[in-house]
Amino acid sequence: MFVFVCAGCGAELTIPLSQVPLPIHARQKYGNGIQLPVLMRSGTFAVDPEPWGGPWRMWDEIDPSEAEARGIYAQVHALSDATPGASVIAPGDIRGTRLIPEERGSACCGVDGADGPNMACDACGLPVASRVDDCSLWQQVRLSSNAVHRVPVDGAQAVLVPWAELAERGEKTPPFEPIATWGGQLGSNHYWSWSPQWEAAAGQALAHLLVASQGQPVEVPDGLVADVFQRALDALIPAGSPRRRAVLAGPGRPCPDADVDILLVPLHPQTGGPWTPAGPTTSAYLVPLPLGVWLWLVSPQPYLPVPASGRMPKDVLRDDPLPQLSNALFRADRGTFQHILARLPAVRSPWLRTIAENLAQGALVEFL
Numbered sequence: 238m239f240v241f242v243c244a245g246c247g248a249e250l251t252i253p254l255s256q257v258p259l260p261i262h263a264r265q266k267y268g269n270g271i272q273l274p275v276l277m278r279s280g281t282f283a284v285d286p287e288p289w290g291g292p293w294r295m296w297d298e299i300d301p302s303e304a305e306a307r308g309i310y311a312q313v314h315a316l317s318d319a320t321p322g323a324s325v326i327a328p329g330d331i332r333g334t335r336l337i338p339e340e341r342g343s344a345c346c347g348v349d350g351a352d353g354p355n356m357a358c359d360a361c362g363l364p365v366a367s368r369v370d371d372c373s374l375w376q377q378v379r380l381s382s383n384a385v386h387r388v389p390v391d392g393a394q395a396v397l398v399p400w401a402e403l404a405e406r407g408e409k410t411p412p413f414e415p416i417a418t419w420g421g422q423l424g425s426n427h428y429w430s431w432s433p434q435w436e437a438a439a440g441q442a443l444a445h446l447l448v449a450s451q452g453q454p455v456e457v458p459d460g461l462v463a464d465v466f467q468r469a470l471d472a473l474i475p476a477g478s479p480r481r482r483a484v485l486a487g488p489g490r491p492c493p494d495a496d497v498d499i500l501l502v503p504l505h506p507q508t509g510g511p512w513t514p515a516g517p518t519t520s521a522y523l524v525p526l527p528l529g530v531w532l533w534l535v536s537p538q539p540y541l542p543v544p545a546s547g548r549m550p551k552d553v554l555r556d557d558p559l560p561q562l563s564n565a566l567f568r569a570d571r572g573t574f575q576h577i578l579a580r581l582p583a584v585r586s587p588w589l590r591t592i593a594e595n596l597a598q599g600a601l602v603e604f605l
């Protein structure tokens with residue numbers, strides 16, 4: 238475990254924290270005027286290898302070889318020149334800091350750290366972190382890599398949970414959830430929609446599915462997997478045959494057939510690494526999904542828990558009120574899709590480069 242301290246005066250700035258992978262939805266900008274929850278679980282931190290906020294440089298000001306050295310292989314709108322490597326934590330885990338109100342910048346309902354650190358060390362005044370809680374952003378505090386040090390402290394070492402246990406007891410992420418609007422007017426201040434986490438997860442997976450397709454149509458399993466991916470795949474990949482087949486694979490699942498081209502596999506919530514099939518190495522492409530989303534896809538819960546009054550026997554499935562669903566078709570998160578696709582070296586192939594350029598120019602809004 239680690240405690241983060243101020244690089245200026247050594248004051249402690251966090252509670253003890255253990256490291257986890259950065260959630261894929263960390264940089265998501267969801268909807269308009271939406272209140273998103275806290276990104277990180279309390280007691281954890283993650284390192285974001287990418288910069289956050291300005292100063293920005295537009296794509297035509299950037300040499301392609303510089304972009305490639307930063308791991309970006311396709312056109313994007315603009316690149317951030319901020320310092321990368323922030324440690325991302327839950328706002329409730331910060332200690333001994335105060336907000337710098339002048340650094341509010343152009344944020345809307347909250348603050349977003351887009352103009353640089355907006356939190357200072359209370360002891361010495363050094364700007365040390367950015368609080369992000371503006372509408373449509375996941376709430377987080379980003380400790381600047383050049384203003385804090387990470388100090389090891391005693392604490393229970395997290396034991397690596399085996400895949401079999403994760404498959405049995407891992408926490409599922411439901412595909413629909415109530416979305417809170419900011420400062421709701423009279424009446425309801427929430428509506429039911431596809432989960433923002435699912436949309437970000439699908440954005441990441443869709444970028445990998447395109448690479449895995451090698452430009453050939455891809456067929457995913459019927460049901461929820463098809464609801465999430467098939468429409469975008471059919472729209473983005475040129476029609477023709479033969480089709481490549483993608484299946485769900487992972488702990489507790491039957492061994493996939495040898496002729497399957499693409500495996501949708503879970504990511505380990507502690508290491509961030511994908512599940513890999515045992516036995517002889519498969520040539521199948523592994524498409525990553527967050528564990529909670531993957532668990533739901535392999536064994537969906539028929540009904541979502543819905544608040545209810547009155548007494549009802551525990552083992553009875555309610556059909557009144559009906560489960561809350563979204564009234565819209567699923568759309569993968571465009572920003573996450575674009576972010577990941579631009580960072581996969583295979584995007585340099587002509588057909589994928591065209592998709593990346595269309596995205597950067599604001600096209601393809603029908604599907605993403």
Ligand SMILES: [Zn+2]
Pocket residue numbers: 243244245246247248358359360361362363
């Ligand atoms: Zn300080």
Ligand SMILES: [Zn+2]
Pocket residue numbers: 270345346347371372419
């Ligand atoms: Zn706002």
